[in-house]
Amino acid sequence: MSVTAQTVWNSCLEFIKDNIQPQAYKTWFEPIVAVKLTDNALSIQVPSKFFYEWLEEHYVKILKVSLTKELGEKAKLVYIIKMENTYGNKQPFTEKIPSSNRSAMKSQEVDVPLNNKSPELRNPFVIPGIRNVKIESQLNPNYSFENFLEGDSNRLARSAGLAVASKPGGTSFNPLLIFGGVGLGKTHLAHAIGVDIKDKYPEKTVLYISAEKFTQQYIDSVKKNNRNDFIHFYQIIDVLIIDDVQFLSGKTGTQDVFFHIFNHLHQNGKQVILTSDKAPVDMQDIEQRLLSRFKWGLSAELQTPDFETRVSILKNKLYRDGVDMPDDIIEYVAKNIKSNVRELEGAIISLIAQSSFNKKEITIDLARIIVEKFVKNTKREVSIDYIQKVVSDYFQMDIDTLQSKTRKRHIVQARQLAMFFAKKFTKASLASIGSQIGKRDHATVLHACKTVDNLSTTDKQFRKYVEDITKKLSV
Numbered sequence: 001m002s003v004t005a006q007t008v009w010n011s012c013l014e015f016i017k018d019n020i021q022p023q024a025y026k027t028w029f030e031p032i033v034a035v036k037l038t039d040n041a042l043s044i045q046v047p048s049k050f051f052y053e054w055l056e057e058h059y060v061k062i063l064k065v066s067l068t069k070e071l072g073e074k075a076k077l078v079y080i081i082k083m084e085n086t087y088g089n090k091q092p093f094t095e096k097i098p099s100s101n102r103s104a105m106k107s108q109e110v111d112v113p114l115n116n117k118s119p120e121l122r123n124p125f126v127i128p129g130i131r132n133v134k135i136e137s138q139l140n141p142n143y144s145f146e147n148f149l150e151g152d153s154n155r156l157a158r159s160a161g162l163a164v165a166s167k168p169g170g171t172s173f174n175p176l177l178i179f180g181g182v183g184l185g186k187t188h189l190a191h192a193i194g195v196d197i198k199d200k201y202p203e204k205t206v207l208y209i210s211a212e213k214f215t216q217q218y219i220d221s222v223k224k225n226n227r228n229d230f231i232h233f234y235q236i237i238d239v240l241i242i243d244d245v246q247f248l249s250g251k252t253g254t255q256d257v258f259f260h261i262f263n264h265l266h267q268n269g270k271q272v273i274l275t276s277d278k279a280p281v282d283m284q285d286i287e288q289r290l291l292s293r294f295k296w297g298l299s300a301e302l303q304t305p306d307f308e309t310r311v312s313i314l315k316n317k318l319y320r321d322g323v324d325m326p327d328d329i330i331e332y333v334a335k336n337i338k339s340n341v342r343e344l345e346g347a348i349i350s351l352i353a354q355s356s357f358n359k360k361e362i363t364i365d366l367a368r369i370i371v372e373k374f375v376k377n378t379k380r381e382v383s384i385d386y387i388q389k390v391v392s393d394y395f396q397m398d399i400d401t402l403q404s405k406t407r408k409r410h411i412v413q414a415r416q417l418a419m420f421f422a423k424k425f426t427k428a429s430l431a432s433i434g435s436q437i438g439k440r441d442h443a444t445v446l447h448a449c450k451t452v453d454n455l456s457t458t459d460k461q462f463r464k465y466v467e468d469i470t471k472k473l474s475v
């Protein structure tokens, strides 16, 4: 058999494959194309300059050993960097720092001589000369641990966050998933971890990004044909923070790519921090393999803060804003606004604004008016108890019957409807709905929701039940 670039490279690959992790092989060697063999020089084509640098930094030894085995002591490796579509767009997270004297290219130092013919590569994700470029963290310094007041509602999540910040990638909290309802501090805490890491480990690359933006970038990269660069960009991050991962629901392409990025980071001891409005068991339309990864680390819940915590959050905020407010007014606001921290802050901000616009003193009466507006505007959540009452009234049965273990069809249906509406109208988790409606588990609730969905599209009578009860619950 004649010796060609392909056969030489295939033999190298066999050797390499036996000696490195499968995932690394897949990521870094499968995309390479052998192009040319002249004398003792093998030319291989790599997808980007970043790719070339990565190979040089991590795999030059194994490349040398394998190529020398095939071509003898004089073996040479020539990289050809494939020009991908280059875009003049501004680079979203990258910022060039004046290059140091140190040569960014290791090409002169390596034993396998290189012949790098790369023109300047520009695209949103590839970072030429990775050592000389900083990635903007996108962190908000105001969202610090110092400003994140501790209480029973957040103690676990907060201390897990602190642990992660002092040893990113080095604790069993990887990934750290912070979950909880709106306005409870997920974004704040996620930033605080990043800010603290940047403080303690300035050399680490930290990146905060919302799942929504991540998805958008991914879609763009597919359009522009630089999906690989997108992946490589994320694979060099030391601490990746993705906010609101529930946004990935149903987006299989993005989930896929995130799965690979996640695996790569995790395998390399990098830290991943995620936030979500639901616990992993309650996430819908997220691939099972991704969900199971989420459960590898720690899921910590942020709950609604108790009265004391609400008071201290308010006091801290007022102190930082330099506003003096009598304790009884602070307590009045804290007592009446319980849903979440964002609303609590909103109420206090409009109280301050009102008083300064109208040059009025902040009085308890003013507080009463403003709090009332806030409470009115935030639609009161129907409770699961109320839903059970409405549904059982509608079917003229009592709540005990609705909750009973019977398998009689009309009772099962009533129960399933109650579960369906609890899911639809409250923020309760599937597990919590199940435990309140006849002590069932979350799978039963999920099944109930699906059954109701199905029946209401196929069964006229059933659709009428759904419409009637919806009306009763909406008034």
Ligand code: ADP
Binding pocket: 147, 148, 149, 150, 154, 180, 181, 182, 183, 184, 185, 186, 187, 188, 189, 313, 341, 342, 345
């Ligand atoms: P989420 O991302 O969960 O919707 P955010 O992180 O945006 O919530 O928080 C909403 C607001 O409440 C932010 O202004 C945040 O600073 C504030 N906040 C939440 N929890 C706390 C806390 N424990 N201490 C101080 N401020 C908090």
Ligand code: MG
Binding pocket: 186, 187, 188, 243, 244
């Ligand atoms: Mg948020």
